[in-house]
Amino acid sequence: MGYIPQHSLENLKKYSYKGVDKSLLSRYVLNPFWTWFVTLWPLSVAPNTxxxxxxxIVILNFFTLLYYDPMYLTEKNGAEAPPxxxxxxxxxxxxxxxxxxxxxxxxxxxxxxxxxxxxxFDHGCDALNTTIECILASRALGLGRSWWTVASQIATLANFYLTTWEEYHTGQLYLGYFSGPVEGILMIVGIYLVTGYYGPQFWDQKIFTFLHIAHLPLINKIPNLPLNExxxxxxxxxxxxxxxxxxLNVRRATLVxxxxxxxxxxxxxxxxxxxxVQIAWLSHPRFNNSYIIDSAAFVPFLCAWGLQFAHMVGRMILAHVTSTPFPVWDWVWVWSIAGAMDANLPMIGMSPLIQKSSKNTTIFVWVTLVxxxxxxxxxxxxVIYDITNYLGIACFRVMKKDAEGVWRNATPDTKRS
Structure with missing residues (x-):
């Protein structure tokens, strides 16, 4: 019942990570910091730990949103912004x-x-972080529960999917001069810090007005959107x-x-x-004019979406490390497909079988999340069970190979280096 076919386990031993990072910020600023930072960790601490x-830490950040802004789950824009x-x-x-x-x-x-x-393990954590940060960043930008937040979710997940898709077909992780894991994350960090100083209302200012260029010729012909939009x-x-x-990277790899x-x-x-599918579920025509995006189901809806996405890209990276065919279909989407079809039954003159009210819709979304x-x-x-058992390693414990090539527990008095 595992996810790795028996005949593909041998490929785990052949796998080696390959990556390219062209970010100048990463090379000249962050990487020297990271090289120093890792020396603070004892060699007895496993990388996955x-x-x-x-x-x-990110999950704790998410819980602070729910704790300090609990109405975000029930009111459209939250009762009030977090401190x-x-x-x-x-x-x-x-x-x-x-x-x-x-x-x-x-x-x-x-x-x-x-x-x-x-x-x-690294890829799985990154996939979960993507959705969490989308929700937090949207709240910090003052977007609340809106289609802009949905657009943000789609864009961030699409970027992550592209990176995984590219790694599968090229055999290496490619980060350009401007990438989400480096510059993108630092931009969001900057958003959090600005919001902490000025508050979410800062992002409601019109961009050209904020830059004092709204009066310039041609500029006044362009929509003066708020900073967040x-x-x-x-x-x-x-x-x-x-x-x-x-x-282009995938094309070059396929030509080779x-x-x-x-x-x-x-x-x-x-x-x-x-x-x-998710958009169809969110934008369903309801006879009582109640939409998920306006209800207490919106945040759990995004979380369920993120978990299903993590499952999909997790299988993609697993196919990469085991050299197995690309996973085109993922069964976890069946629940969302059912939800979207049920909610859109009014389009053919039928009432939803399950989501007959806002309460039922919220319950169904929470069940989808579970x-x-x-x-x-x-x-x-x-996956952890299959890999650790086949390779003879542990997930959260440092091990060393002995003279015979067998993994053993590292000595507890391992010193830093």
Whole structure:
């Protein structure tokens, strides 16, 4: 019942991480910091422990949103914004996540624990962080529960999917001069810090008015969007650039392998299909004019979506490290498909079978969240079980190979280096 076919387990031993990072900020500023930061961690700390620590910090940030703004789950824009100091903790937490996410690979090389398990664990945590930060950043920008938040979710997940898709077809993780894991995260950290100082209302200012250029010729012909919406438009352009860059990288790889450069493009349709399913569910025509986006179901809806997405990209990266076929279909989307179809039955003159009221819709969305969580938890546990048992390693314990090539527990008095 595992996710790795028996005949593909041998490929785990052949896997080696390959990556390219062209970011100047990463090379000249962050990487020297990360190289120093990793030395603060004893060699007895497993790389996956560092990764999980970073994710835990982000999850705590998410819980502070729910604690200090509980009405965000029931009121459209929340009863009131969280205290300003909370946004500072979000910025610090995200920066720590980025730093811990960057040094887990360095720790893996220091301890000799680099391998497919670390790649899977790191990727899984990144997938979960993507949705959490989307919700937090949208709240910090004052977007609340809106289609702009949905657009942000789609854009961030699309970027992540593209990166995973590209890594599968090229065999390496490619980060350009401007990438989400480096510059993108630091931009969001900056948003948190600005919001902490000025408050979410800062982002409601018109961009050209804020820049004092609204009176200039031609500029006054362009829509004077608020700062928060302008940031979303900027993100859309960034997504377009990433799509082009990823395609060019994949195209070069396919030409080297002498396969059709159009075939990998078909593997983009799973994400497009699932995004359309979620949009169809969100925009369903309701006879009582109650939409998920305006209800207490919106945040759990995004979380369920994020968990289902994490399951999908998790299987993609698993296919990469085990050299197995690209997973086109993922069964976890069946629940969302059912929800979208049920909610849209009024389009053919029928009443929803399940979502007959806002209460029923909210219950159904929460059940979807629970099912999505259990499905992803099952995926994670089975993959960890298969990899650790086959390779003879542990997930959260540093081990060393002996003279016979067998993994053993590292000595407890291992010193730092």
């Amino acid at each position: 560092i990764t999980l620590t970073g994710l835990t 300003h100091w909370v946004y500072y903790t979000w910025g610090i937490g995200l920066f720590l996540y980025q730093s811990l996410d960057a040094i887990d690979g360095k720790q893996a090389r220091r301890t000799g624990m680099a391998g497919p398990l670390g790649e899977m 302008s940031f979303m438009v900027f993100g859309g352009f960034g997504l377009g650039v990433n799509i082009l860059q990823s395609y 392998k002498k396969i059709s450069p159009t075939r990998p493009l078909l593997h983009l349709f799973p994400f497009l299909f699932t995004a359309l 099912v999505s969580f259990l499905a992803y938890a099952r995926f994670v546990s089975l």
